[in-house]
Amino acid sequence: YSHIDDKPYIFGNSPTRMKFYNTGYFKRSVTNTIVAELNSKLTSTLSNELRVSYSGIRDKRSFNGKPFPFVSIDLGNSRQIQAGVDQYTPANELDQDIYSLSNNLMLNLGDHTLTFGTHNEFFRMRNLFIANLYGNYEYRDRVVGKDAQGKNIIRNGIDDFLAIGTANEVAPKSYGYSAADVSRTGDARWAPRFRAGQLGFYAQDEWKATDHLRLTYGLRVDMPFFLDRPTANPDFNSSAVAKEYGVTNNYLPPIRPLFSPRVGFRYDVDADSRYVIRGGTGIFTGRVPFVWISNSFSNSGIEVERTSLYAGNNKTLGSVRFSADPRSAQSNANFVPGSTEVDLVAKNFTYPQVWRTNLAFEANLPWGVKASIEGMFTKNLNNIRYRNLALSPGKAITHAPGEVRPTYTRRDDKLYSSVIMMENSNKGYTYNFTATLSKDFGHGLDASVAYTYGAAVVGNDGLSSQAESNWKFNYSNDINADEVSYSSFDLRHRLIAQLNYRVEYAKHFATTIGLIYNGQSGPRYSILYNGDINGDGTSNDLAYLPSTMASSSRSAMDYATFLKENPDIAQYVGRIAPRNAFVAPFIHKVDLHFAQDFFVNVGGRRHTLQLNADVINLTNLLNRGWGMEPYVNYSSITPITVLRDGSYEFNHATKQPWSYSDINSRWRAQVGLKYIF
Numbered sequence: 001y002s003h004i005d006d007k008p009y010i011f012g013n014s015p016t017r018m019k020f021y022n023t024g025y026f027k028r029s030v031t032n033t034i035v036a037e038l039n040s041k042l043t044s045t046l047s048n049e050l051r052v053s054y055s056g057i058r059d060k061r062s063f064n065g066k067p068f069p070f071v072s073i074d075l076g077n078s079r080q081i082q083a084g085v086d087q088y089t090p091a092n093e094l095d096q097d098i099y100s101l102s103n104n105l106m107l108n109l110g111d112h113t114l115t116f117g118t119h120n121e122f123f124r125m126r127n128l129f130i131a132n133l134y135g136n137y138e139y140r141d142r143v144v145g146k147d148a149q150g151k152n153i154i155r156n157g158i159d160d161f162l163a164i165g166t167a168n169e170v171a172p173k174s175y176g177y178s179a180a181d182v183s184r185t186g187d188a189r190w191a192p193r194f195r196a197g198q199l200g201f202y203a204q205d206e207w208k209a210t211d212h213l214r215l216t217y218g219l220r221v222d223m224p225f226f227l228d229r230p231t232a233n234p235d236f237n238s239s240a241v242a243k244e245y246g247v248t249n250n251y252l253p254p255i256r257p258l259f260s261p262r263v264g265f266r267y268d269v270d271a272d273s274r275y276v277i278r279g280g281t282g283i284f285t286g287r288v289p290f291v292w293i294s295n296s297f298s299n300s301g302i303e304v305e306r307t308s309l310y311a312g313n314n315k316t317l318g319s320v321r322f323s324a325d326p327r328s329a330q331s332n333a334n335f336v337p338g339s340t341e342v343d344l345v346a347k348n349f350t351y352p353q354v355w356r357t358n359l360a361f362e363a364n365l366p367w368g369v370k371a372s373i374e375g376m377f378t379k380n381l382n383n384i385r386y387r388n389l390a391l392s393p394g395k396a397i398t399h400a401p402g403e404v405r406p407t408y409t410r411r412d413d414k415l416y417s418s419v420i421m422m423e424n425s426n427k428g429y430t431y432n433f434t435a436t437l438s439k440d441f442g443h444g445l446d447a448s449v450a451y452t453y454g455a456a457v458v459g460n461d462g463l464s465s466q467a468e469s470n471w472k473f474n475y476s477n478d479i480n481a482d483e484v485s486y487s488s489f490d491l492r493h494r495l496i497a498q499l500n501y502r503v504e505y506a507k508h509f510a511t512t513i514g515l516i517y518n519g520q521s522g523p524r525y526s527i528l529y530n531g532d533i534n535g536d537g538t539s540n541d542l543a544y545l546p547s548t549m550a551s552s553s554r555s556a557m558d559y560a561t562f563l564k565e566n567p568d569i570a571q572y573v574g575r576i577a578p579r580n581a582f583v584a585p586f587i588h589k590v591d592l593h594f595a596q597d598f599f600v601n602v603g604g605r606r607h608t609l610q611l612n613a614d615v616i617n618l619t620n621l622l623n624r625g626w627g628m629e630p631y632v633n634y635s636s637i638t639p640i641t642v643l644r645d646g647s648y649e650f651n652h653a654t655k656q657p658w659s660y661s662d663i664n665s666r667w668r669a670q671v672g673l674k675y676i677f
Contacts, residue, residue, distance in 0.1 A: 016653045022065040077554035104117040117201070124195050130304060132306075135331060185303050192297035284355075299420075304340065360372060360373065379429045409535055430456040430458075444504075494519070500512065510596075513595075515590060521586060582657065609673075631664070
C-alpha cells in the first residue's frame, strides 16, 4: 500500500512577463494504491504469478483570492502583465479509479521458457474541465495611426485596459468564456463520467539456442475499449461540416486488436561473456492516453457553451466590455448564446503505436573497465494529429518565392468556436546513440560516464490533455497540415558523469558521498509572429525572417544586431523558420549527494537508519553565474510584428532570445530520513 499527497504551488515570473499573485494555483494530487501478489510453484516446471491492484487518483486545482477573469495586458517592448485566476484552473479536477489484473504462467522446458500472460486495466473517470470559466480578456498593442514622419503610432494594451469604464473604452483583442448549460446539466460544475479499459494478452518464448545465443520472441495483443459514449449532438451531426468530413461527435474507436510482435537476442561472443551483442525489434502500444479521447465527452457541444471572439473574425467582439465579476450582467452580455466547441475522433483513428529497434555491444575491457555502445531507432506508426474543421482556407500569403503561408477564415456557421478532430499521422521518428564507460575501483569507489546523441522529429508532440491546445500550440506554417519538425523532446547532446565513494567503519556506520554531473543541450524554441496573420484566431504563426526590417526604438537591439549575435537564426533569413529550429545554450550542472548510515544486524538481517542530504545544482552554490538553465516561455519568442501596410517591425525586450529559469537556475537542498530493512 502506498499513499502520496502532493500539493505544489505553480507560479513564476519572467524578465518580460509580470504575473499577479492570483494567477498562481495549487495543483493537489492524492494517490492511494494497493497491490496484492500471489506467486505459485505448481510443479517443478510450471509456476504462476498473479497480481491485482487498485489506484485511486484525485487531482484538483485551486487558486488564491476570489473569482476574477484572467487578463493579459501588453506593455509594449514585448512586455506583458497577467492578472486574475488562471484560465484553466477554476474548474479543473480529474478523478481516476484504476483496477488492474495481471497473470503470468511460466513453463520451463529446458532450453525454452514459455510465458503466457494477460494484463488488463479498467478505468472509471470523472473529468471536470471548463476553461475560461471566469472569462479571458487579452489587451494587445495595436497600431492606431501614423505620425508626421509616416511611422506607426502604437497604443499599448495597458492604455486600453486603463480606459475601462470610461467613454474611451474599447473591446479587447480577444475574449473567451465558457460555462456549463445548467438547463441541460443541472450543475454549473458539470463533469463527464465515463468508463474505459484495455485488455492485453501475450505469449513469449525465451530460447537458449546455443551456449552463446539466447532468443526472445513473442506477440502481444492489446484491445482498448470504452463502455460509454459522448452525448450525441444531432445539430452538429447533421451540419454541413460534419457531412463534409464524414464525422459525428459521439463516435469512438471500436474495440479492435492492436498486434505487437517482438523479437530480441543476446549473443555472448566468448565463453566468459566479456563481449556481448544484444538487440531487438518490435511494435509497442503501451497504455492508451484516454485523456485525449475524453475531450469528446467534455466537448460534445451539448453540455458546455463556449464563446471565443478575436479581432478580424468576429463582428460581435466590438461590443465586448470588461467586467471584473464573471457573473455580472456585462459578462452575460459578452457571451454569445449557443456557441460551443466540439471535439471529435476521426472514423479511421487508431490508437498510437511505434516500431522500435535497438542494437548494443557490451565489453569488459582491461583494468576492470566496462564499456557499452547502444543505438535505438523509433518510427511512429500511429501518432496523433489535430485539425480545426471550423476553419475554411483563405487566400495564401507569399513572403518570397517558395515561402507561401496558407490563411484561414471562420466558416459561415459561427456556432462552433472550434471543431477539433483527432486523427492519425505516421510521420516522425527518434534515434539516439549512447556510449558508456564505468569502473569499480574497489574499496567503495566507483565512477561512470555516459554520452548520448539523439534527435526526434514529429508532427505533434501531444503536450496537452486538451484537444484545442494540442492543435493551436503546435506551431506551424499551415496549422491544419501535418507538418513535421524537431520535437520539443529532441535530446541532441547529453553527458552524464558520476563519482561515488562509500566506506563502512566502526562496525555500525557507513558514509556515502557522490558527485553527479549533467550536461545537456538547452531547450528548443521557435520564432513566431507577434499576432495572428493567418486568421486561425491565435498567435501561433511561424515567422518569415526578412533580410532587413525596421526596429522599434523600444527594442533591446536592432534586427541586424540580433541576426549577427544569433547566427543560428540568421541562417533562416529569407525563409519561414521551422518549428523548434533553434536551441538555447548548453546546460551544465553538478549535484552532491551525502548519506550517513547507522546499521545493526537483527535476526540475520541488517536494519539501517539513514540520514541523507542532497545539494541540487551545487555549481550555483559555488558561483551565482554557474548552473544557469536557459528557458523559453511557451517554447517560443515573438519579436516580429506585421504592420497594416505589410511591412515588418522588430522588437525584442532582452539581448538574447532566451531567459533563465528562476527555480531551476538556483541551488537547492533537501534532507531525508530512511529506515531500510
